[in-house]
Amino acid sequence: MQLDQLLFVFAFLPLCIAVCAAMPQKLKKASLALFSLLFAAWGRPADLIIILSASFFVFFTGLEIGALRENGCRRLAGLVFAGGFAGVLGLIVLYKYLPLTVGSLSSLTPPVGLSFITFSLLSYLFDVFSGRSGPAKDPVGFFLFVGFFPKLISGPIIAWHDFEHQLEGCRISADSLERGLRRFAVGLAKKLLIANAIAASYNALAASSGARTVAGSWLALLFVSFMLYYDFSGYSDMAIGLGAVFGFELPENFLHPYACDSMTGFWRSWHATLGRWFRDYVYIPLGGSRGTKLETLVNMLCVWFLTGFWHGGTLTFFVWGMWHFALLALEKFIFRNVREKFPHPVRVAIVFLLAIIGWVPFFSDSLTKTVGWLGRLFGGAPLWDASVGYYLLTGGAALVLAVLGSGNLPGKLYKKALDRSPDFLRAVSAVFILLLFAVCVALMTGETYTSFLYAGF
Amino acid sequence: MTDLENKTPPDGVKKTSFRLPKALFAILMLSFIAVMDAIFFALPKKSFSENENRVLAPAPSLSPSVISDGSADAYFADHFPLRDSWMELQLAVRSAMGSRESGGVILGDGGWLFLAQPEPDQKALTSSVAAMEAFAAAHPEINCVAALVPNSLTFNSSRLPDGIPLYSQKELLAQILSGLSLTKSADVYSALAMHDPDALFYRTDHHWTTYGAQCALSAIAPALQTDFSASDFEMLTVSASFEGTLASKSGRHGVKEKITVAVPLEPVPYSVTYHDGSVFGSAFVPEKLDGKDKYAVFFGGNYPVVRIVTAAGTGKRLLVFKDSFANCLVPMLIPYFDEIVMVDPRYYYDDVQLLVNSAPFTDALYLYNLDTFVTDTALARALS
Numbered sequence: 001m002q003l004d005q006l007l008f009v010f011a012f013l014p015l016c017i018a019v020c021a022a023m024p025q026k027l028k029k030a031s032l033a034l035f036s037l038l039f040a041a042w043g044r045p046a047d048l049i050i051i052l053s054a055s056f057f058v059f060f061t062g063l064e065i066g067a068l069r070e071n072g073c074r075r076l077a078g079l080v081f082a083g084g085f086a087g088v089l090g091l092i093v094l095y096k097y098l099p100l101t102v103g104s105l106s107s108l109t110p111p112v113g114l115s116f117i118t119f120s121l122l123s124y125l126f127d128v129f130s131g132r133s134g135p136a137k138d139p140v141g142f143f144l145f146v147g148f149f150p151k152l153i154s155g156p157i158i159a160w161h162d163f164e165h166q167l168e169g170c171r172i173s174a175d176s177l178e179r180g181l182r183r184f185a186v187g188l189a190k191k192l193l194i195a196n197a198i199a200a201s202y203n204a205l206a207a208s209s210g211a212r213t214v215a216g217s218w219l220a221l222l223f224v225s226f227m228l229y230y231d232f233s234g235y236s237d238m239a240i241g242l243g244a245v246f247g248f249e250l251p252e253n254f255l256h257p258y259a260c261d262s263m264t265g266f267w268r269s270w271h272a273t274l275g276r277w278f279r280d281y282v283y284i285p286l287g288g289s290r291g292t293k294l295e296t297l298v299n300m301l302c303v304w305f306l307t308g309f310w311h312g313g314t315l316t317f318f319v320w321g322m323w324h325f326a327l328l329a330l331e332k333f334i335f336r337n338v339r340e341k342f343p344h345p346v347r348v349a350i351v352f353l354l355a356i357i358g359w360v361p362f363f364s365d366s367l368t369k370t371v372g373w374l375g376r377l378f379g380g381a382p383l384w385d386a387s388v389g390y391y392l393l394t395g396g397a398a399l400v401l402a403v404l405g406s407g408n409l410p411g412k413l414y415k416k417a418l419d420r421s422p423d424f425l426r427a428v429s430a431v432f433i434l435l436l437f438a439v440c441v442a443l444m445t446g447e448t449y450t451s452f453l454y455a456g457f
Numbered sequence: 458m459t460d461l462e463n464k465t466p467p468d469g470v471k472k473t474s475f476r477l478p479k480a481l482f483a484i485l486m487l488s489f490i491a492v493m494d495a496i497f498f499a500l501p502k503k504s505f506s507e508n509e510n511r512v513l514a515p516a517p518s519l520s521p522s523v524i525s526d527g528s529a530d531a532y533f534a535d536h537f538p539l540r541d542s543w544m545e546l547q548l549a550v551r552s553a554m555g556s557r558e559s560g561g562v563i564l565g566d567g568g569w570l571f572l573a574q575p576e577p578d579q580k581a582l583t584s585s586v587a588a589m590e591a592f593a594a595a596h597p598e599i600n601c602v603a604a605l606v607p608n609s610l611t612f613n614s615s616r617l618p619d620g621i622p623l624y625s626q627k628e629l630l631a632q633i634l635s636g637l638s639l640t641k642s643a644d645v646y647s648a649l650a651m652h653d654p655d656a657l658f659y660r661t662d663h664h665w666t667t668y669g670a671q672c673a674l675s676a677i678a679p680a681l682q683t684d685f686s687a688s689d690f691e692m693l694t695v696s697a698s699f700e701g702t703l704a705s706k707s708g709r710h711g712v713k714e715k716i717t718v719a720v721p722l723e724p725v726p727y728s729v730t731y732h733d734g735s736v737f738g739s740a741f742v743p744e745k746l747d748g749k750d751k752y753a754v755f756f757g758g759n760y761p762v763v764r765i766v767t768a769a770g771t772g773k774r775l776l777v778f779k780d781s782f783a784n785c786l787v788p789m790l791i792p793y794f795d796e797i798v799m800v801d802p803r804y805y806y807d808d809v810q811l812l813v814n815s816a817p818f819t820d821a822l823y824l825y826n827l828d829t830f831v832t833d834t835a836l837a838r839a840l841s
Contacts, residue, residue, distance in 0.1 A: 007533045010497075015492050045525050092486075177483035185486065197554050204558070208622045294492070387622030394618070397555040423477050430482040437486060439550050446547035448534035449510060449560070449708055 180245030187237025201395025662701020
């Protein structure tokens with residue numbers, strides 16, 4: 001099941017809200033956990049077995065680590081932690097990386113949300129081993145931490161120490177519904193209205209002769225840059241909104257990354273929870289920037305090697321990771337003072353350009369295609385093709401909306417207007433978002449349209 | 458008491474101030490969802506979608522398998538209230554956002570729909586041409602003619618979105634036909650180009666009209682050495698409510714068109730025998746006009762083999778390798794051949810040589826829409 005499907009929006013979600021609202025407080029968590037189980041199992045019940053097995057494995061491992069720590073057996077606790085860590089890591093290696101190299105495993109499909117579940121489980125083990133959190137005593141609450149349906153598929157990533165104290169606050173109120181559903185509807189519109197429209201234009205352009213021109217290559221790059229942003233940030237908005245409906249504050253994941261004036265700022269704003277996870281569980285434990293410059297560089301290299309690897313096991317993701325390592329290292333050690341000499345808009349433009357160039361290997365199937373695309377960007381191809389104009393026209397409106405909406409200006413204007421006339425703006429925005437929601441319903445319906453062509457074709 | 462403290466106006470009526478509910482949006486959205494769900498449960502369910510031309514998903518069984526088999530998703534989506542209206546809205550929204558294509562169909566001006574050009578499979582083209590030439594070489598007694606029909610967007614460039622990337626079907630045709638020497642080529646492109654494009658093709662279907670087929674015959678008939686004349690036929694309108702494949706594929710509905718059939722002024726008796734042995738006295742199947750696929754009025758659709766035996770007395774026998782474009786053209790050849798055998802290689806798996814040997818064919822015609830031909834591998838397989 002996906003958050004942008006008719007069955008989810010019109011059946012699963014309202015039923016979940018109704019049941020959780022009707023349940024007494026002590027049963028709300030359990031209700032939410034049951035719905036999350038159903039969500040995880042929908043379409044592929046076998047996934048649930050893997051998710052539950054991994055969750056129980058880590059739950060009991062956490063209890064054991066906690067007990068050993070309490071008894072002063074830190075060394076043994078470390079061994080148990082290592083075993084738990086290896087078990088979780090083994091799961092993702094089996095499903096995500098071995099199929100790339102072992103032919104007999106190539107048809108193995110990872111369970112839904114495995115990459116994000118891994119982060120939840122590993123962060124829990126780290127937190128319990130380090131003493132940052134005590135082990136979970138309640139399996140229902142723990143499963144909710146792992147498999148909470150709004151964040152199951154694509155995050156945001158939340159650590160156990162940020163989630164556990166929210167479990168008892170699980171409730172539905174008028175305020176939570178208002179905040180949460182507004183955010184959900186806006187996220188749905190970002191994904192369906194903008195991301196999907198840009199994706200259609202990108203796919204058509206990529207298959208055309210226009211993609212083999214300089215202008216077409218830049219247009220394709222702009223398309224993928226905003227397609228990815230709106231798809232991922234739209235999903236995050238939906239997840240955060242749904243979490244809010246049930247009284248959970250999930251962390252912000254996208255904070256106008258394309259409006260940042262430094263690569264460091266970009267990575268604090270793009271998939272922010274991923275960056276935070278690697279900082280808290282890889283960079284800082286390795287020593288962070290507390291050591292020499294060389295040690296800091298090595299620590300950064302580890303982070304970016306793992307970040308690239310986490311996104312995918314192919315060389316192109318490795319190249320993408322190394323690109324960002326190089327940019328961040330240069331910014332931290334070489335260009336720190338040089339940056340300040342440029343005006344803010346120039347810094348933003350440079351960061352935007354460097355960030356989107358990074359999407360070239362990210363979206364290429366191979367290093368050859370990466371090099372080809374980069375070459376075309378910088379003049380190694382005919383300048384223009386009539387089809388580029390066509391795709392600019394057909395995808396331009398979505399691209400313009402995407403560019404305008406990606407900065408922090410709309411948010412600032414909204415807040416300013418809200419301060420001046422809260423009721424009026426609340427009413428107008430409610431109607432506007434409802435209309436957007438209606439458009440999303442139409443687009444969701446459109447995704448299900450299939451026609452049968454006659455034998456006379 | 459001052460006026461400011463006096464909460465009751467002089468006429469004694471208490472004022473109330475209206476405040477917007479704090480959860481205004483939540484109320485609106487949940488109410489919207491509730492209404493749609495109520496309609497979903499209240500309204501009876503259709504079993505067939507006219508617009509999509511398919512059977513809609515039945516109600517899922519109330520068993521654990523509903524979690525994994527997708528039946529609930531399909532059922533809910535297929536019977537979602539006001540589905541057709543939502544489809545129109547999404548098409549309007551996507552068009553407003555600049556999209557000019559839907560479901561592989563180009564949305565042209567004036568209600569015109571065009572099938573997006575498939576990418577030619579050069580290997581398949583080479584194989585088809587080689588197979589046709591080999592057939593002609595093996596059967597020098599048979600007059601072989603190729604008639605490849607460009608699709609409607611070739612003749613309607615003014616209705617297409619500006620700058621849409623297309624390859625020239627005229628050039629592609631020239632490239633294909635340059636590979637034929639033993640097989641004659643009928644210049645269908647030029648024959649069609651001389652006429653008003655509005656009448657040559659349907660606006661909502663990928664087929665050509667009977668009039669378009671008749672115009673093409675001005676090039677095909679001489680190649681087949683027949684004295685066909687359009688004036689020997691009367692055009693009869695058999696339906697005024699035709700909505701074709703492209704409307705279903707794209708989701709853009711609302712345009713209804715006429716279907717005409719060409720009937721000879723001096724009819725020649727004939728019988729039509731299908732691959733399963735059933736025999737009919739007409740090339741037209743009027744019952745199909747009651748359904749969605751009205752183009753199937755011509756022979757009822759596509760079949761592996763259809764044999765037409767006539768009382769024309771011309772001594773000519775025609776073997777036609779075809780796709781569905783031939784269906785509205787072949788009835789106009791009936792008065793000129795004693796026998797016509799239509800083979801659709803996409804559905805025919807027997808030995809073509811058996812067919813060739815079944816009658817002393819004088820002519821063979823390859824009649825294909827170019828969109829089918831450029832990716833077709835069935836013809837080469839059948840002829841080999």
